[in-house]
Amino acid sequence: MTIEADPSPTLAGFAHPERLVTTEWLASKLGTPGLVVVESDEDVLLYETGHIPGAVKIDWHTDLNDPVERDYIDGAAFAGLLGSRGISRDSTVVIYGDKNNWWAAYALWVFTLFGHADVRLLDGGRAKWEAEGREYTTERTEAVRVDYPVVERDDSGIRAFKDDVLAHLGKPLIDVRSPEEFSGERTTAPAYPEEGALRAGHIPTAANVPWGKAAAEDGTFRPVAELDALYRDGAGLSPDDEVIAYCRIGERSSHTWFVLTHLLGFENVRNYDGSWTEWGSAVRVPIATGSEPGKLPARR
Amino acid sequence: MPSLPDSLARIRDDFLELEQQDRLLLLLEFANDLPELPDRFRDHPDLLERVEECQAPVFIFVEVDDDDTVQMFATAPREAPTTRGFASILVQGLSGLSASEVLAVPDDFPQTIGLSAAVSPLRLRGMTGLLGRAKRQVTAKQAA
Numbered sequence: 001m002t003i004e005a006d007p008s009p010t011l012a013g014f015a016h017p018e019r020l021v022t023t024e025w026l027a028s029k030l031g032t033p034g035l036v037v038v039e040s041d042e043d044v045l046l047y048e049t050g051h052i053p054g055a056v057k058i059d060w061h062t063d064l065n066d067p068v069e070r071d072y073i074d075g076a077a078f079a080g081l082l083g084s085r086g087i088s089r090d091s092t093v094v095i096y097g098d099k100n101n102w103w104a105a106y107a108l109w110v111f112t113l114f115g116h117a118d119v120r121l122l123d124g125g126r127a128k129w130e131a132e133g134r135e136y137t138t139e140r141t142e143a144v145r146v147d148y149p150v151v152e153r154d155d156s157g158i159r160a161f162k163d164d165v166l167a168h169l170g171k172p173l174i175d176v177r178s179p180e181e182f183s184g185e186r187t188t189a190p191a192y193p194e195e196g197a198l199r200a201g202h203i204p205t206a207a208n209v210p211w212g213k214a215a216a217e218d219g220t221f222r223p224v225a226e227l228d229a230l231y232r233d234g235a236g237l238s239p240d241d242e243v244i245a246y247c248r249i250g251e252r253s254s255h256t257w258f259v260l261t262h263l264l265g266f267e268n269v270r271n272y273d274g275s276w277t278e279w280g281s282a283v284r285v286p287i288a289t290g291s292e293p294g295k296l297p298a299r300r
Numbered sequence: 301m302p303s304l305p306d307s308l309a310r311i312r313d314d315f316l317e318l319e320q321q322d323r324l325l326l327l328l329e330f331a332n333d334l335p336e337l338p339d340r341f342r343d344h345p346d347l348l349e350r351v352e353e354c355q356a357p358v359f360i361f362v363e364v365d366d367d368d369t370v371q372m373f374a375t376a377p378r379e380a381p382t383t384r385g386f387a388s389i390l391v392q393g394l395s396g397l398s399a400s401e402v403l404a405v406p407d408d409f410p411q412t413i414g415l416s417a418a419v420s421p422l423r424l425r426g427m428t429g430l431l432g433r434a435k436r437q438v439t440a441k442q443a444a
Contacts, residue, residue: 043356044419045381048328061420098379 015265050136086143096122109254184289197280356380362437
């Protein structure tokens with residue numbers, strides 16, 4: 001029951017335009033059977049202040065993370081969550097959120113770990129919907145529970161663990177944090193709270209492309225030519241590279257994972273969600289400081 | 301054993317009476333009720349202290365007047381309702397207390413109002429930061 005892709009010419013240049021929808025398209029499709037709109041934000045209360053009519057809320061922290069272990073929920077919990085939000089395995093899911101779809105992209109990446117086939121982002125997210133004066137409601141969406149199958153999470157394709165990164169050293173790494181975090185001046189984004197990393201700096205050889213550069217002023221993704229300039233010319237990546245992206249806990253880098261995978265058509269990108277909060281506290285892993293990528297360390 | 305002033309105890313009990321989902325809505329009410337800053341701060345943003353522990357830009361100012369009564373002021377953007385809610389709870393719960401009552405508020409107050417599951421412990425740290433900075437300002441102003 002998949003819904004046809006948004007045919008908007010503004011999306012046509014992307015490698016996988018079916019992964020994005022425009023605000024116009026979404027506004028015209030609201031209420032279509034088989035479509036579920038999901039809001040996913042940094043701020044856990046933003047949905048309650050007003051959301052797209054019919055949208056359900058999924059919170060990265062309270063819904064997608066395992067409450068005890070540092071990991072994502074398992075197949076049974078994911079099935080329970082999606083079923084409770086009225087999402088079936090064949091639903092078309094459109095996710096949107098605050099901060100240039102930062103957390104929306106993270107949710108999309110987690111959906112992908114479970115192999116949910118048709119999951120898209122609303123280009124421009126909350127900010128664009130709002131700027132265009134489109135409809136919001138504070139009415140809580142009462143989703144009708146449906147059956148979502150228990151599918152085990154597959155971490156092999158798009159998720160990297162610390163040992164994977166160690167084995168990957170020498171191949172392209174992309175650090176999507178702020179220049180201050182990359183150089184080692186700080187361990188968290190400017191204006192964000194300190195959150196436990198014992199050392200500062202970056203994984204040696206990583207190129208620094210702060211995630212937000214992929215977004216234009218209005219929150220939409222930049223066109224392909226500009227993304228190419230950032231990632232291909234700027235960071236020296238090419239689509240057949242194996243790439244690992246990381247940030248602090250894997251949320252900003254899932255945004256970059258989305259850009260490289262779905263907008264530029266890279267086929268082998270993984271997100272290292274342990275990211276700096278793991279690497280910066282791990283024992284005996286190499287770290288570089290300063291604004292240059294740094295040299296490939298000798299194997300130990 | 302530090303004691304919780306009635307104002308904060310009432311707020312805590314109001315949250316604990318509710319189901320998880322309704323606790324979020326009460327937090328939203330607090331967010332909506334955060335009073336505007338008085339003009340003297342709007343014209344002097346330099347007087348306000350930025351609370352670095354919060355993800356959203358939130359600024360506070362605490363006054364201790366001549367009869368030792370505390371007034372707290374805070375501002376945070378509309379698009380950060382969780383942070384606004386945290387600030388509003390403290391503005392409403394601390395304002396009008398004496399300086400010593402504010403300093404005696406248990407530091408773990410944010411963890412006792414039943415929001416850990418609805419909001420997440422990580423986000424609640426922002427409120428702990430707000431409370432800590434408010435107390436520090438009270439201490440500094442008492443010494444002044």
